Amino acid sequence: MRKAFAVLLSLGMFCALSGGLALAQPAGKAIVDNACSKCHNTKRVESASKSPAEWEATLDRMIAKGAKVNPADRENVLKYLNTLNK
Numbered sequence: 356m357r358k359a360f361a362v363l364l365s366l367g368m369f370c371a372l373s374g375g376l377a378l379a380q381p382a383g384k385a386i387v388d389n390a391c392s393k394c395h396n397t398k399r400v401e402s403a404s405k406s407p408a409e410w411e412a413t414l415d416r417m418i419a420k421g422a423k424v425n426p427a428d429r430e431n432v433l434k435y436l437n438t439l440n441k
């Protein structure tokens with residue numbers, strides 16, 4: 356009984372930890388680091404501060420220029436971009 360509790364407790368801690376890591380490194384960041392560093396460095400992206408509508412317009416402008424962002428990743432990328440606002 357005690358053992359089962361210990362197993363459950365460590366499982367719970369593991370989930371909390373991996374959840375925390377996922378939050379510290381949002382899904383969109385890896386895509387931005389890769390797709391948005393081809394023509395300018397990511398400082399240009401990270402130093403920008405925009406409303407959600409402006410980020411969406413900027414992202415679409417960059418995609419039109421040739422940024423490789425999968426339509427399925429668009430939401431995650433926008434979520435991450437909106438965390439960059441000061």
Ligand code: HEC
Binds near residue numbers: 387394403420421423
């Ligand atoms: C194909 C080349 C290319 C890629 C890939 C690219 N950009 Fe750009 N980016 C540009 C150019 C050229 C400019 C300057 C002219 C302009 O603003 O349209 C620019 C400017 C910017 C600016 C500053 C201007 C503004 O509107 O604030 C931001 C922010 C930006 N890019 C974000 C991104 C993001 C986010 C990505 C990835 C999704 C990305 N870029 C990928 C070419 C690119």
